[in-house]
Amino acid sequence: MSHVAACLVCLSVVLTGGTGLLTPRFPRPKGPVLRSEYSYDTKYFTQPVDHFSFATSDTFDQRYLINRKYFEGDGGPIFFYTGNEGDITWFGDNTGFMWDIAPKFKAMVVFAEHRYYGDSMPYGKDSYKDPRHLGYLTAEQALADFARLITHLKSSIPGAADSPVVAFGGSYGGMLAAWFRMKYPSSVIGSLAASAPVWQFEGLTPCGSQYSIITQDFQKGSPGCDTRIRKSWDLLNQIGQTAAGREKLSSMFSLCSPLNTTKDVTVTMTQWLLNTWFNLAMVDYPYPASFLEPLPAWPIKEVCSLITKSLDVLEGIAAGATLYYNYTGQATCLNIQESAVSSLGDLGWSFQFCSEMTMPSCSDGVHDMFFPEPWNLTAYMAQCKSAWKVTPRPYWILQQFGGKNITAASNIIFSNGLLDPWSAGGVTESLSDSLVAITIADGAHHLDLRSSNPADPQSVIEAREQEVEIIREWLQQYYSGL
Ligand SMILES: *[C@@H]1O[C@H](CO)[C@@H](O)[C@H](O)[C@H]1NC(C)=O
Ligand SMILES: *[C@@H]1O[C@H](CO)[C@@H](O)[C@H](O)[C@H]1NC(C)=O
Ligand SMILES: *[C@@H]1O[C@H](CO)[C@@H](O)[C@H](O)[C@H]1NC(C)=O
Ligand SMILES: *[C@@H]1O[C@H](CO)[C@@H](O)[C@H](O)[C@H]1NC(C)=O
Secondary structure, eight states, rough: OOOOSSSSSSSSSSGSSSSSOOOOOOOOSSSOOSOOOOOEEEEEEEEEEEESSSSSOOEEEEEEEEEOOOSSSSTTOOOEEOOOOSSSHHHTTTTTHHHHHHHHHTTTEEOOOOTTTTTTOOTGGTTTSHHHTTTTTTTHHHHHHHHHHHHHHHHHTOOOTTEEEEEEEEEEHHHHHHHHHHHHHTTSSSEETTTTTTTTTTTTTTTTHHHHHHHHHHHHHHHHHHHHHHHHHHHHHHHSSHHHHHHHHHHHHTTTTTOOOIIIIIOOOOOOOOOHHHHHTTOOSSEEEESSSSSSHHHHHHHHHHHSSSSHHHHHHHHHHHHHHHHTTTOBBBBBTTTTTOSSHHHHHHHHTTOOOOOOOOSSSSSSOOOOOOOHHHHHHHHHHHHHHHOOOTTTHHHHOOOOOOOOOSEEEEETTTTTTGGGGGOSSOOOOEEEEEEETOOTTTTSSOOOTTTOHHHHHHHHHHHHHHHHHHHHHHHHHH
């Protein structure tokens, strides 16, 4: 198979004309959330576009969501979500844990949007125009936005001047929460970094680890499930060689548009399937949820039961993929081009992946059920240059945030669900008394940040109890030092 670059969950960058760069992908919203379960006010705060030089005095309005219902003033805590790559309302809705525990702590709840996402566009419609406009999309600038916003909140809200702030974040937002505590220890007393792959960078984690985890998840899904998926790639390759075969596949998978060329099968369709299995591993939650797609409880088990039940391997694969995309029965066809970059959220992450966030990944078809796709730094650099006209700095994040050498930091909880492919690049063993790792045996991507649910496994119930306990200790330490 002719894959140009390795990827985590792959997206073809449309800017290069369809093929080319493949980008890792965290779960992200498909569109704005229209109706929230939680109540908050939506506000804006004016930020400099560039915190780190005096080359421009441009400003923009950063959106944030705020709820002061439980906050009783008098220096009560502020729970602050460090927004990641997407519309902040989506993170507000999918971080029930903060809402669940805020009343207990009498905490103010704030969700801060990440610049260049949602409604926080530094240059309006021109934000993504070229590197001159887009170059301010970095983690460092986002962290500085958070720090200034906190200063603003504490100075403008009555009773908040001495409030301790606890940062929360999941996925890339978890990376930001951890880095925020490292870089701005005077802004936050501690951080819960959930499913934060802070070590998914050059030289820190073997690039194939994620795909091994996904393979284990499908192995557990039902016996033989991973074997079937492993077999499917060669079968797809063979059948994709002929027009008759492609027609058969198009109809077997009820595809929205027909497979015209061999490459449609061997690149577009296989990447789409790889995406599908990757996504399932991230959202293998113990109850029905609608994080990326509406899905039943333990969706991998359901999908695997379809995959292994069928006599024909590819028909089984089609049935499994259909469950993922058509659980509600609303899908008229399956769109293998859907995983291409389709929204600004996807585009923004693609740019971040091509500038600071060099997060290598690879598969070999031996230690995982996928196909050989090596990580090639040279090819990645070249493709990023051509897609975004920027040269990635693959080692900058290590320099900036310490790589594995972070024991000088304190008060960070690193939580990871072991079903989650992203746990491969996470901190899963405690590094010191106050850099605490919590693993959740039956957890997918930041399950602990979701609201509590009757179907929660014991492992996540215990993880949340431990998290609450540690946050309580941070607060006690803070108040006893005042
Ligand atoms: C096949 O060609 C048609 C007509 O040009 C196009 O609309 C469709 O998107 C193509 N299918 C794929 C999978 O690229
Ligand atoms: C989705 O499910 C509905 C209801 O079962 C079915 O009518 C429809 O054909 C399915 N769509 C696809 C693409 O399989
Ligand atoms: C990596 O990519 C470069 C540029 O595309 C290519 O020349 C080189 O052969 C590749 N290396 C490997 C080991 O595949
Ligand atoms: C980590 O940082 C400390 C303090 O700067 C330094 O002494 C140590 O050598 C570093 N360790 C590694 C593995 O880089």
